[in-house]
Amino acid sequence: MSSSPGLLSPTASSTLPRRRNGKPPSCEPCRRAKVSCDHTLPVCERCRRRKVVAKCVYLTAPMTRPVPDGRGRRLVLTPTMTAGSGEGGLDRAVVKGSERERESGSLSVREKERLSIDVSAAPRDLSHSTTGGLSVDAVSKPTPESGPFIKSGGFFGPTNFSAVFMENRENLGNDEIQISVDSDLHVPSYESLQSQTFLMLAGKQHCGSPRVALGIKVLNAMPDEHTCKFLLEWYFEKCHESSCPKHSVLALANSFWNSSFAGSFRKEPRVTDDLEHVSTLLCKNAESALQEFEDFDDWLASCSGQNFRWESLGSVYGALTTSILSLPERDAFFATQRGERRNRRDFAVEMKDCVQACITLSNYMDLINVPMVALLTKNFVLQTVLSGDASLVVWRQLGDLVSSSTALGLHRQIDTGRPPSYISETKKRLFTSIFCFDKGSALLTGRPPALSYRYTRFELPLDLSEEVLIQGGEVLQEAVAKLDENGWNQEGQIYSTTATRAHGMFSQVLNEVLELSLGDKDICTAENINYLMGRIQTIYNSLPSFYAFKLSDLGSPNCTDRMFWRRLCLRLIMLEHRLLLERLAHKEGFLSGQSMVDCAREMLELTVLLWVQRDRFTEHHHDYDWMLMCWGVPSSGVLIVELLKQVKAPHSTKLVLPRSEIVQNLSLLIGFLEWIKPAAGNYQLCGRMKLIIKKILDQILNPGPTPPLSSQGVTASSAMPSSQESRNASVNGMGGVRGFQNAGMGVGVDGSTVGFDNGSVGGGFEQQQQQQVGFDNSGIDDGFDWLNNVDWSRGPWFDLGQDFSAARWS
Template identity: 55%
Template sequence: MLAEQGNGFPHRSRSCPSETKWKAAGLRCKRKNILAKCIYLPAPMTRRSPSSPGPAKIGKEASDSPHTSTAISGASPNDTHKRGHILSPLECRTPTEPGRIQSGGFFGPTNYSAVFVENSDNIGNDIQLSNDSDTLPLYDSLQAQNFLMLPSNEFRGSPRIALGVRILRQLPDEKTCNFLIQREFDPNCHAIRLGEVVLTMTRSLWSMWGKELQEPRNTEDLERISAHLCKNSETHFQEVEDYEPWIAATTGTNLRWEAVGLVFAAIAFSVVSYSERDAFFTTQSGPRRDRRHFALELKDCVQSCVTLSNYMDYINMLMVSLLLENLILTTILSGDASLLVWRQLGDLVSMSTALGLHRLSDEDGPVTFLSETKKRLFVLIFHIDKGASHLTGRPPALSYRYTRFRIPLDIDGTVLIQGKEAIEKAVQNLDSRGWNQEGRITSSTIPRARAMLCIISDEVLEISLGDPNDLKSDRILSLLDRLQQTYLSLPSVIRFSPSDAYSHSIADWVLWYRLMVHLSFLEQRLTLERLAHKIQILNGQSMIDCALEMLKLTNLIWVQRDRFAGHHHDYDWMLMCWGVPSSGVLCVEVLKQMKSPSASEGLKIPKSEIVQNLSLLIGFLEWIIPGAGNYALCKRMSQLSGEFAAGFGE
């Protein structure tokens, strides 16, 4: 009898890869003559998706979906089976086929597992975490878009037009498309990206070619649309300051592949925000009943739009936005520690600096739609760059020292599209620091807060990843003080208070953003506290307190997960950023106290509270589904944390 894991499943032999299961499943389906309906689920813990049409669910879940009795999709099962994968050179390949790639590489002193590695003498040597990406799509790793531009006899004309036809075939039908995009930019979800732009692009796409995009889609019609989009993407996009002429230059007859890519990205984000068992997926047909398959299919389209937009080597804000969306989708589907993410981040940074987003005009210039949108865009890129650097321990691609940082004003995106008068009025109503005085969270409030914290984060990385011999106590203490003062200077509407956690008067999305800002603050503080403890300028008590608070808030997100259902796809990333480092610090300190009580004399280490929260963290880690990008890392950390918790109880 095979030994069981903690979750009750038998251990899998190292010599039995997941591909064996796939082949076995395929043979069974072949014998039953249902190969077209075969969907491979990559792990036994995967929640089962419906594989055949059935009666619609009764209740709220079903009523929230665009269709309740008829299964529809932008691609029929037969079409999907014939077409294969958008970026695959082989027509038979499906998006869920795993391409095994080692995501390893160098991981530096701030990476998610650094505290375990640094303290291997205290906790043993069996602490290496796997850096394998569980299921990276093969097309991305091989950069298949290079040979997709070669001549082909499959469609008439250019291979670019042929690729465009494949993209357009994957577009969901109009009803599903509008439903998903409206959900992604629902005001109640308070999306911080400028949703009105993508909504307008979507309406324009269906207004222009709604007839041609009705099912069944004709190849000749799709070729004409693809040729039109390719021609527009071959021209330079003239960006103007005001919204109306700007949006007119990229909608209607001026639609480009960059805009189509942003539409696909919005649909993909909406799909990944659903739970795997949501009633929405029963309205889809074929492989699109599986959430991950549907998301990967849409991600393929985004990557293909990047390829087609890159053809003439033009740079514009739309292109940078598309690269940003593509990167975020890659982190969700492939994991934050993968080399694919690191390479795509490099492309994004290169394009943003080539466009000059790091050297925007002076503050005294006119406030316009374009100027504020560029500020927000660069702040988000800068923020992601710092997060990736902190997570991996590698040098950031952007430095505050080489940028002329412009923090966006706290003006809502709906105002920016209303014209000069509305913008001028909004500017006049801001306080002297640029915050709105209405006590609300606008679509610019969070980017402003991130910008202020990122400036300090850049300096934290500078001393953390630099020469250890250059560490100065006064620099660390100064950064700790500046970090605290910066956080306290933020508006109270985005600052977290312990009483917020169980308050019914605070909207779920408001609590979410307060937690995100506060945990980002604690992440930087914990890094500085570890440095201060390392060079013995602080005794470690404030580090323990910070780590425990960070761990408790990370667990809170899971305990109250029903309030944040639309963000479940971010949970594996949060665990790597906040749950793992904070638990690592606490585990090390408890072990030190157990081995040598005199060494921890004077420190208050609440062992029982730490063990309790460590148990919650294990539950959180085990809750992560196999389809999550960081699933393998979460699984390894769950095992490691379980070993610590068991040891503490002895």
């Protein structure tokens, strides 16, 4: 049945109901103009700036046309309704608005404004009626029959980061308490240039080619030369790049500012006719295929200067976006910018939009080349930072990236017998990164990977520096000759390619691990699990000695912060893969679970270390929310489940759990989760996990006379062993992970101690904050049953609908 659009009503938390894809709706002016809407109520900022407040309305189904007989009329709500009006009041308001429109035929702009929704007075329980309007219908709470976990959109399989809670829900309580998710924290989605259809539409102010018109907008967004120089220098010195050599990006940027058209960008204000000339040139260059050259200088000449292309410009915008995100949020640099660029996220979103637009402009002739695939890779990584790692737009972009890489043939790198060159090593590095991203996304979401190692023939890139690749010729051949027999450098340097090689080796094993976890259950045997565990450990042990992680290197003058960071991240990735196998073996009954607990303990300790030493890694702060998803949540989940088992049935478990050490690290993890900024893609996930872990710690440290604990004879003293007991438990409980010697401290894999600050973490948790994240406090003192009703598989974990890593790795 066709229905007519009605005005949307915000919920009691002053947020708009989301669309079926999980994103908030745009107002009518922004939707029709195909521009970004910030979804502000009652009037968005864009409409306020354009002085069209009267037209800023939100409709339920804006694309739905009314039926010819006039039965489907637009329903509006009067501002006189209050939350206490009741069902009858709302029905009268809907009927009144419908009758007024029927009498007048249509509503004027002023009438629409007068009949618009009062945010503070809008009732909570509104749902869409079959006629397209809004009617009151009490939101049905989930019942025990519907399952303990509230279902949500999107599929997340058995390897996703919250799966440990799903697998152990029978140990977390019963289904009596259902937790509402209607009042989740609202995080703006920052919808911008994601819909690639409207990008080709020209503005009314330009009567020429729509591609040229879009190009003018992209070119006009280029920061001034001084700003570009500062950001690119920061990018070169501080940022990690996996999609393409940073030297090539800097060379393209220098070519842009030294070209014949650079003068058009030094004028203030910039002249539209000059930008149109440059846009026309780039559009013309994009219509011809890009020839591949083995030598870097020849390659650079083919896509720079008068041959500058949209792919080249997109790589520059990608570098600027990365640099902006890696700067501290309150860096003095942003005070030098104008308008919305004074806000780090707004500036980054604008530059990211330009990357997306360059991709669209490059796709005009249906051509594919290496710079284009590199740009898709960069766009994918930036999207994960802004939207979150498990958002739908990220998953779709990953599919586009994989399809483009296979269309270019990067998955079939056959040895031709030619010596290594710039283009051959760039292809190896690029596809290895894509392969890693694909496996990381599959692991994080529990969905099948798009690439399989069985259907690819790719070689790992040689461990060479970017400077050597750029020089080429004899310099490159000499550097290749100095590599060891396995392709590693022997100078003890950790280059970007060094990290790519190591991650590629682990991803090949992860491909087989995912086959066990997501594939046929018959192949999930103890022999296969032990074989893959051995392979993971063998790969880690076979890495060069300069890549081995040692906690004692922290602060050592012989180990820079960048080297320590990369060693630490690789160690965590190895533990992440091992923990997945440990959980699988424990679930199938192949192992007792002690080695799983020890692996999770080390993983949690090292994750917390990232936050404790955060001042050393400022440029990586925008990755911290992703690291919590990949490493913090799975490791803490394993330990929380085992702690709950021990508290509820202390005599039934034989696992040795150093409770003091675990509680201290979980307390630090609470501080880590609370430290994540609201602009982060996974901010809502962190807020929910923060409350969950704090509630569990409260129950463990302050058990009280709760029935489940008293019935089993667990007292406060038995729930919290003495420090001596904890130390003995820690020493006697070493399993698959070495070096945990003290229960009260964080101990590294080499036996050295981390100086953790065990002060108060987590801060205050207000009742309002708990309701925003979706917790119902009723029955919380009855044990841990409330944990069984948390929707571990829905956003804010996965509705990471903002604009800008499972795929991202350091």
